[in-house]
Amino acid sequence: MTKAKPxxxxxxxxxxxxxxxxxxxRALDAEARLPLSELSRRVGLSAxxxxxxxxxMETSGVLTGFTVETDARALGYAIRALVRIRPLPGKxxxxxxxxxxxxxxxxxxxxxxxxxxxxRLVARSVEEMDKALDALSGHAVTSTAVIKGQSVKRRLPPL
Amino acid sequence: MTKAKPxxxxxxxxxxxxxxxxxxxRALDAEARLPLSELSRRVGLSAxxxxxxxxxMETSGVLTGFTVETDARALGYAIRALVRIRPLPGKxxxxxxxxxxxxxxxxxxxxxxxxxxxxRLVARSVEEMDKALDALSGHAVTSTAVIKGQSVKRRLPPL
DNA sequence: CATGAAACAACACTAAG
DNA sequence: CTTAGTGTTGTTTCATG
Numbered sequence: 554m555t556k557a558k559p560x561x562x563x564x565x566x567x568x569x570x571x572x573x574x575x576x577x578x579r580a581l582d583a584e585a586r587l588p589l590s591e592l593s594r595r596v597g598l599s600a601x602x603x604x605x606x607x608x609x610m611e612t613s614g615v616l617t618g619f620t621v622e623t624d625a626r627a628l629g630y631a632i633r634a635l636v637r638i639r640p641l642p643g644k645x646x647x648x649x650x651x652x653x654x655x656x657x658x659x660x661x662x663x664x665x666x667x668x669x670x671x672x673r674l675v676a677r678s679v680e681e682m683d684k685a686l687d688a689l690s691g692h693a694v695t696s697t698a699v700i701k702g703q704s705v706k707r708r709l710p711p712l
Numbered sequence: 713m714t715k716a717k718p719x720x721x722x723x724x725x726x727x728x729x730x731x732x733x734x735x736x737x738r739a740l741d742a743e744a745r746l747p748l749s750e751l752s753r754r755v756g757l758s759a760x761x762x763x764x765x766x767x768x769m770e771t772s773g774v775l776t777g778f779t780v781e782t783d784a785r786a787l788g789y790a791i792r793a794l795v796r797i798r799p800l801p802g803k804x805x806x807x808x809x810x811x812x813x814x815x816x817x818x819x820x821x822x823x824x825x826x827x828x829x830x831x832r833l834v835a836r837s838v839e840e841m842d843k844a845l846d847a848l849s850g851h852a853v854t855s856t857a858v859i860k861g862q863s864v865k866r867r868l869p870p871l
Numbered sequence: 872c873a874t875g876a877a878a879c880a881a882c883a884c885t886a887a888g
Numbered sequence: 889c890t891t892a893g894t895g896t897t898g899t900t901t902c903a904t905g
Contacts, residue, residue: 570787578780585744585778590897599875600898614786619744620779621737623868627773628729630869635823635830649863661864664794664857671794671857675869698823698830704808705820709782710789710834747898749882758890759883875904882897888890 570615573598574606575712578616581607582709585619622707625659630675632682633700637668640693645669648693657685668696729774732757733765734871737775740766741868744778781866784818789834791841792859796827799852804828807852816844827855 570578573596580592589607593600610616625633636658640648652661652672661672674697676682686695729737732755739751748766752759769775784792795817799807811820811831820831833856835841845854 581780617783618781621740622777624776656870660866662859663861666857698825700821702822707819711815
């Protein structure tokens with residue numbers, strides 16, 4: 554036996570995450586396609602155990618999916634912007650529908666405050682951006698801030 | 713010896729993706745751990761071809777990584793918020809450093825406009841959120857909007 | 872009850888066409 | 889880009905502390 558790690562035995566089932574789950578989550582966050590065999594080496598567990606832990610995190614709703622990160626610029630979208638959207642009176646629902654149908658909007662949160670929506674938008678040019686936002690004219694007031702860069706890349710919250 | 717392939721054997725990095733690359737990207741966006749064999753079935757190509765296409769998209773910078781999506785709520789973070797941050801005069805760089813060191817901030821863009829930063833923050837409670845933002849007090853003015861929900865889940869731009 | 876070990880099936884990779 | 893051959897990986901079943 555090379556590994557004498559104690560694994561102090563039991564792990565409560567409903568507990569958010571133990572140290573091993575956290576390590577798995579961080580490893581998968583960095584490289585979601587890591588094979589179970591590699592993951593099992595890193596955390597000192599067998600592959601079936603790792604597979605079961607991942608499945609459990611999916612079932613419990615902690616891990617909601619595996620996805621890819623793409624570079625909008627490399628896809629031809631030179632402009633990324635954050636747009637605050639304030640629907641005109643009575644147009645809240647219509648505006649939300651329009652937002653959902655705008656392919657240029659790649660993400661949108663409903664938030665508290667004067668502007669109910671904050672959307673992330675991509676465009677190949679400023680002209681295309683303006684044209685996309687025209688879909689909302691007459692229904693909402695928008696405030697656009699162009700993204701100049703990223704100070705913090707998307708990362709996991711503390712585990 | 714084989715003859716060279718047609719002149720277009722190599723895709724330019726500025727050129728849009730072809731239909732197969734787009735399909736692969738969409739499939740991986742939905743389920744990043746899909747086996748190459750399954751991907752190859754879906755797009756009607758052999759597995760090695762699919763592997764090469766994915767590698768090429770990574771090399772060209774279109775596909776920047778494979779990662780997981782987690783649910784902050786399931787991790788115990790009941791509060792998500794968007795925080796606009798305006799550093800006090802002369803404190804721009806200090807504030808950016810502080811932001812990067814705050815674990816509660818899971819993403820932050822540098823943007824045009826009055827508030828140079830827009831950060832996404834998670835917290836287990838409003839008290840914890842306020843405490844996290846205290847790290848910036850004296851160095852920046854912040855405006856916080858709590859996230860009530862998502863109108864558009866993160867999705868790929870048109871391909 | 873969670874983990875580990877061995878069996879089998881599925882998969883990824885390389886080479887060659 | 890495809891097909892074939894080889895090694896690796898994932899998964900299932902079963903036994904154990």
